Amino acid sequence: NLYAAIEFFNFLLNFKLPGYLFYWNSTRVIENTINEFPYFSFIHADYHAHEVAIPIKILALVFAYEYFTKKSLKSYLLLVFLTFILYLTNSWDFPVFVLFLLILILIRPRKKLKFELILLAFLILLVYAYTITFMSISSSRIVFVNERTNIFEFVEFWFFQLLLAYLYLVDKVSTRFLILVVLLSISLSLLVPIAVLVLPLVILSARKIKKDFLSILIFVGAILLLLPEIIGFESRLNTVFKFYLVSWIFISIPAGIKLVELMESKSKYLKTVAACMLVLSLIYPSVATPIRHYKAEFSLNGMDFVKRISIGDYEGIMWLKDKRGNIIEASADCYTYGGRFAAFTGNPTLIGWACHEVQWRQNPKEIIERMRALDKIYTSYNCDVIWNITKKYKIKYLIIGFEERKKYNVNDSIFDKCGFKKVFEKHGTKIYECMENLQKKQT
Template sequence: MDWIYQTLQWYFALMCLGVVFFGITKKLFHGFFDQGYAFSKTIGLLFLSYGVFLLSNLHILPFHELTLYLLLACAIGIGYWIQRNQKKEKINWIIFICEEFLFIAALFLWTYVRGQEPSIRGLEKFMDFGFMKSILRTSYFPPLDMWYAKLPINYYYFGHLTGAVQIKLSGIPAEIGYNLILATIFAQSIVSTFSLVTQIVYSYGRKLKNAAFFGLIGTWILNFGGNLHTIYLFTSGYPAEKPIPFWEILSSYNPAKYWYPNATRFIPFTIHEFPSYSYVVADLHGHVFDILFVLVTLALLFILFTKSVRANSPQHTVRAGRDLPLQITLLGFMSAVHYMTNAFDGPIYLLLTSVFLLLIFRFSRMFVIHIGILIGSFILFSLPFSVHFKPFVTAIGVNCSPSFLTDIGKLGPFLFEKGNCQPDELWMLFVLWGFFFISFLLFIWGKAAEKYKEHATDDYIFILFTFGIFLILIPEFFYIKDIYPAHFRANTMFKMGYQAFMMMSIASTYTFFVISRHISPNTLLKKIIWIVPFLFVGVYMFYAAPSYYGNPQKTPQLNGTTWLSIQNTDTQEIIAYLNKHITGQPVILEAQGDSYTDFNHVSAYTGLPTVAGWWVHEWLWRGSADAVGKRIPDVVALYESKDIKQTRKLLKKYDVSYVIVSTLERQKYKELQEAKFTKLGKKIFVSSNGFGALYQTK
């Protein structure tokens, strides 16, 4: 039952973090029914991580446990000062207990599920784990790229930093912490969504119990839901990436023909994921880490907008005027966090915040001032990251450009590429987004039945709907240019759609409240129209999770590296030796491999930079295939060359301290010259099966 003790140890660290930052959170979420308690763990993780990130970037204090404890002490002091200078509010302990129970239940649920197959392997888990391992070895930022020796990570890694912070605070080993981080994101997203949706409904004047019911529905849609692709459960199926209209292949209930990833790759050459899929496949990418921060931003925008719109009395106007610059600065900070966590999200939430400011101030001098505060704070807070980060974006492509534009080729930031034309069929868009489109129409219908009675909460929801639809439509016309030829729209649709899904999950839940609060002859019809697609959306997790994890019958175990004991025992022992005995980040040499393979897992599992790692990934991050391409011949020469002088020169060129020879190296380099490494250094470790060896070259 080790997994239970490990989860409890992890939970205790998170609980303490939330308690320490509750005073600050309470100030930020003033007016929330739970005083922001559901967000306190996220706020604590956010501020603590940024604090150590800033101090380490400025070389004031290292990324170390003592620095984290110092920042926690400061947070306690700030929280105490806030409480002393703030009017005391009555604490409803029942609310806190219920939300904490919801968090614990969700944390243990997903820990149990993930414990059925905890491997940090497959898809891009090596990348995510490698970032965290590199960060954990780092004293001063930016951290080194584990797949490109001598250079820092050129990726948005702030989310991975928050994962590393959790690992340091809890004392849990990283290979276990990886899976607990995923469970934490799942659990914290559930309570945060619950809190936000409950507050939105509660603000309309409903009883808290009724509002909590809608809060549970909202958290189900956002965290367990998918899209209308589950209608293919009632079809004869279709070949992968060649979807057939569902009405042409209808059959009886046929789950054997349903493949859950197809819901995220339905439109050919594109990606349209959502949180529940992310939880299942368990890659800790930036968009997954950013789920929690996005919910914080949406909650802060709700507070900003509804309070500003309601500030009618002179007293409220003065208070809003005094607090507003600080609120905007905080939203600028959050946009910077989004940018550093998942770069696309920075501009998305800068724009969304600007829309709310425009509605509050219209086109006025105050609008210009507060936009300046927003953008200025975004630039300031993201600066420690931006000075080391080179964006991957090279241009803004135009989908299906007419011939007179393709003849021009490029005009300013806009790129007109011949052959890049992927128009989407309406029925496909309906399969992906139909539930949200239906919810939006029902929202308008419900408002019409109320004769468009104005309410700030309704306006907030309307903005979420329209902005979400705007994000969905962008990839129909534009795409961010990257390195992928056939999938040129994939990342744009992926990043835009992910945020649209979150926004409209919240808005669609409110739609159900709208059509329920106004009793009319059409109320039952409206509910049926909403509930039927909701059922298709809501069952997604029941097919995705069992497909990936099987029947949950095994005793969970959380160590994500145990697969090595079956398939790569030699590298498992080498990794254990390096993690135990090697400090800092000296360069290692291991076999270079293609992306999405088992190559380069030693660097990923140790955080030690290797000469060259996954080719396509570094191509994207560095902007050129030559980044790794020019190093590959050197790696081959290091392993296969008989020339001692050449080998010594290359070892010096890349400052290699340790050379790994394992089954993978023996398989890839048929002319391996292992004996030369004893002349260039010394053998310091041999695996128990004799196939793995570690050489120290200096």
């Protein structure tokens, strides 16, 4: 984004090199919000739902394009299926793609709407039934927000996409119509400052959505930019984060196509402008990537770092990969080594990164209770206390590895004394089985 380019040149003008936080700063441009974009998500490598959902969204857009151009029922079915997968992966994307699907349906001839609408309605009912049955919706309440995005910060983040989107849309638009759109946007900007930049995108793209797939992308993307100025799901911070990330993908596709058109233009002026935009937009990936991963040894094996920390833990994770059951391992601060067995085996742990649990869940009492239980497991010398905790949380495997020894100074012998079955031991890492039937044999 433009913010990264400005920051980069500020460093050079002050005869300095960008520091480690250069890769991070351009995701915190708009005050009191998170402004991630796809490239950052991948180099930051924080394996969250919003990152996992990115390739799914792109695949969904492929089928959406095929449905739009060929009216393929097969593509529509796959698009509906992927929308459901997006809900399961990153529920923030579900309402966005429902809106997207609805637009794709409604721009078709009315005689052909019935099946598509019924299928979409069924999908919404299915998701609603699943949500109220299996998920807590305490953090999904809708609130009206009072904060407004600073227009200068908004431009720093969205400059390239907005400019290219406008260049894509303004072709063959009358001057009179443009003036009316601008006047309307200026009047609404008194309530929502960024409306002066975003509302024209909504109006201009709406004029073309029946015949142009890329205009649909701009239309939905622009709506997503305006919504966090009015409502938030639990908070404005996270709403801006999740909606902006989807909007980035939607608007960047037509913006990228327009950039290529400018590069191929016969006008030297347009070619120069396009080249400058391309160079400026490449500053972030070119500079941020080596800064973020200056110590990284590139590999397709995400577990390589575990080998460097503890070969015993690595072997233990490989042994546990094909086993199933709740586990206990050390909890730790965010972005540290704790929770590694749960992360790499998929087995639920008693408590992972407590800092993230506190941040996103609405049950601090449960989190505190689990943290206390975890401490007791590794520090208590009372067999009844240890067994009662494993029974309460239905723990099958207990881990004693590098992190547990460092954090709790664990006395291994207590678990042998209490009757836990040692099922793995290598290079200082041990895994105990702790099912109830073992306790009965011991007693």
